Amino acid sequence: MMLADPSKKYRRMYQRVDLPDRQWPNKEINKAPIWMSTDLRDGNQAIFEPMNPKQKFKMFQMLVKIGFKHIEIGFPSASQVDFDFTRKLIEEGHIPDDVYIEVLVQARDHLIQRTFEALQGAKRAIVHIYNANSPTFRKKVLNVDAAGARQLAINAAEKVREYAAEQPETDWIFQYSPECFSATELDVSREVCDAVTEIWQASPSRKVILNLPATVEVSGPHIYADQIEWMHRNLARRDGIIISVHCHNDRGCGIAASELAIMAGADRVEGCVFGNGERTGNVDIAAMALNMYTQGVAPELDFSNINEIIATVEECTGLPVHPRHPYAGDLVFTAFSGSHQDAIKKGFEFQKDEEIWDMPYLPIDPRDLGRDYDAVIRVNSQSGKGGIAYLLESNYNVVLPRRLQIEFSQTVQQHTDEQGTEVSAQDIWTLFQDTYVAAKDNHYSARNYRLSDENGNQVIELELEINGESQHLRGEGNGPISAILNALQLPIDVLNYEERGISAGARAKALALIELQVQGTGKSAFGAGVHDNIVTSSIEAIIASINRLIEQGILSTEQVVAAAV
Known part of the structure; x- marks a missing residue:
């Protein structure tokens, strides 16, 4: 069935106005x-x-x-x-x-x-x-x-x-x-x-x-x-x-x-x-x-x-306000699109309090309407790294290095494709921990450590469990990270290391992020550690990164040369 021929059924119901000198197009609402x-x-x-x-x-x-x-x-x-x-x-x-x-x-x-x-x-x-x-x-x-x-x-x-x-x-x-x-x-x-x-x-x-x-x-x-x-x-x-x-x-x-x-x-x-x-x-x-x-x-x-x-x-x-209603809708300030999210995230980095509001995709500040920024960026299968990074930063104070943003966004994308639903900031944080933090227990796991100063250097005594067997390692360096790596004696270099305080629940914790590269391969893996103590979180991040290198076939357990105490 097709629409009827409009010329045979309808006509203009209004009178055209002879107003060649109309003024309204040049006016503004002030x-x-x-x-x-x-x-x-x-x-x-x-x-x-x-x-x-x-x-x-x-x-x-x-x-x-x-x-x-x-x-x-x-x-x-x-x-x-x-x-x-x-x-x-x-x-x-x-x-x-x-x-x-x-x-x-x-x-x-x-x-x-x-x-x-x-x-x-x-x-x-x-x-x-x-x-x-x-x-x-x-x-x-x-x-x-x-x-x-x-x-x-x-x-x-x-x-x-x-x-x-x-x-x-x-x-x-x-x-x-x-x-x-x-x-x-x-x-x-x-x-x-x-x-x-x-x-x-x-x-x-x-x-x-x-x-x-x-x-x-x-x-x-x-x-x-x-x-x-x-x-x-x-x-x-x-x-x-x-x-x-x-x-x-x-x-x-x-x-x-x-x-x-x-x-x-x-x-x-x-x-x-x-x-x-x-x-x-x-x-x-x-x-x-x-x-x-x-x-x-x-x-x-x-x-x-x-x-x-x-x-x-x-x-x-008894009538609902449409979720896409201008200004009032639940989703009107929400970006799912990856490119929109990236632009909004960058816009917030520039936007300062008391300055003229000038944000990509947001014609009005949600706070002027009594809303916060929690729902500005939400993640589903259409989203990208910018949205994921924004949610982690705004909700948990977790700032991901760019390469980690790119890598982790692929993990989130796979998850949303499989689930077919939106994921919350908490879902993303849980997925991040499952991917980069929980890896600390997969192959190697740290049981105990002792950190001390000797002649101006940091010395660590570390108990590791490697595939079910306990080993004691000792290493020293100009800081805890170099001391740990020297104790492990693995052919790895640190490409990136960051630490910061985060809010992941009721108690503030320390987050350590590290990217380790296997020498001569050009291949690397990220690991993360979350703990009350920054040294502990750093150890866990290193172990998590090593375990992920093993899982990806870049590093093997046979390459470990342990200095037993």
């Missing part, structure tokens, strides 16, 4: 808009089971904490739950003095009356009326022409003004939405908006909100921006109007449309914290606000504890 959360209304209408009063109240408290000053709390004329919730917030004094609660109501007289009953006693409130003006709705739903649709809005605006006058103690803001604005002729939208703002006497001291929604996203965001700029230029009483946008995400462009709308003259953005909302969702305010944050613009919303916000939203809505 301040946050007024944010309005629709989580408790549009978002609540879009879930399998609408929130109960306890969940709605918890969500409201979260929205206040984030910093929303306009919060749409419901549709009290259409739902007793919403009516009761509105009364609870007002009567119990849960609304901060600087927060406007907003309620939605259709442009119908009896519903407007019921809405004002719900708002009695509110200190501040926004009454939001709406009706559709698009050709599709006029013809197929309302059975009116453009003038008839406009008259519906006029009647409702007059009722809102009338009922608000009966409650002068409340600080009222009136809001009107020409529903389906983006699919309506611009002249029709302007005429109805001008009629409403005239009734409400919009002025700089008594501003009216005109919400111009992409109720259904029917065009690219550039078309929507043109529509907003046209309205911004042509509305009457513009200085008394707050232009608001409410973008749905039918084409997946809700954030882009909202951002371009701000550039085109919009003052306010409606949406849900994580983009919940009817059908494909409202605009995602967290992503949009943090987009601004990463450009150096204060979003005036606080997402510094994003995990707590996620937990609240998921609990109240």
Whole structure:
């Protein structure tokens, strides 16, 4: 089955805008808009089971904490739950003095009356009326022409003004939405908006909100921006109007449309914290606000504890936040790719506190959102040496030499290929110990040693078990390492030796890393030792390296010349 011929089934549902001198492409967003959360209304209408009063109240408290000053709390004329919730917030004094609660109501007289009953006693409130003006709705739903649709809005605006006058103690803001604005002729939208703002006497001291929604996203965001700029230029009483946008995400462009709308003259953005909302969702305010944050613009919303916000939203809505959600997803700061991991690891080596954030693949510092760096790099079969090295260093303070990074990454790669799953930092550390530390017991193993000074040299007396037989060795050198190697009397050279303190559990330990090469072969092996005592860890690292040389067939037990005491 193939898709139908689109030219025979679909057409553009929007009006092209004649705006050759459009200004929005040259604008930048340099301040946050007024944010309005629709989580408790549009978002609540879009879930399998609408929130109960306890969940709605918890969500409201979260929205206040984030910093929303306009919060749409419901549709009290259409739902007793919403009516009761509105009364609870007002009567119990849960609304901060600087927060406007907003309620939605259709442009119908009896519903407007019921809405004002719900708002009695509110200190501040926004009454939001709406009706559709698009050709599709006029013809197929309302059975009116453009003038008839406009008259519906006029009647409702007059009722809102009338009922608000009966409650002068409340600080009222009136809001009107020409529903389906983006699919309506611009002249029709302007005429109805001008009629409403005239009734409400919009002025700089008594501003009216005109919400111009992409109720259904029917065009690219550039078309929507043109529509907003046209309205911004042509509305009457513009200085008394707050232009608001409410973008749905039918084409997946809700954030882009909202951002371009701000550039085109919009003052306010409606949406849900994580983009919940009817059908494909409202605009995602967290992503949009943090987009601004990463450009150096204060979003005036606080997402510094994003995990707590996620937990609240998921609990109240029953909807999970996608693991790849911008900024909030569990995996959004996580790199599995080897090249990404290598770049991030190197970036952290350069990034200094208090400097401008400039990191490969990480547009925002996870710590700004209340997250740490533990999950930035995770390892699976797609990962490389950089990620493995980063996890060992950040979790255990183990810094691997480059050649050891390359070698050990192959061991981890084989493990992940066989298991087919992600491996944790602890899994990698365990695999490292199994490969490079546990080898100390495979062929040779150290039982006891005694280290002393004689004539300025280090002398070691060492008891080894070699293939089940005990031997006593003695050697001296200018340090413990040379003394041990002289005691062993093997044809080996030290290519690399490092020691450092590590955190491998509750107690700090000493890690010794050594690379020994068999003379005349050009072949080498790494070994590691972990112990409370650095000399002990060095002995164990040397023995582990020798045992690995034996296992790889580079060295044989017959080559041992022991100096028995």
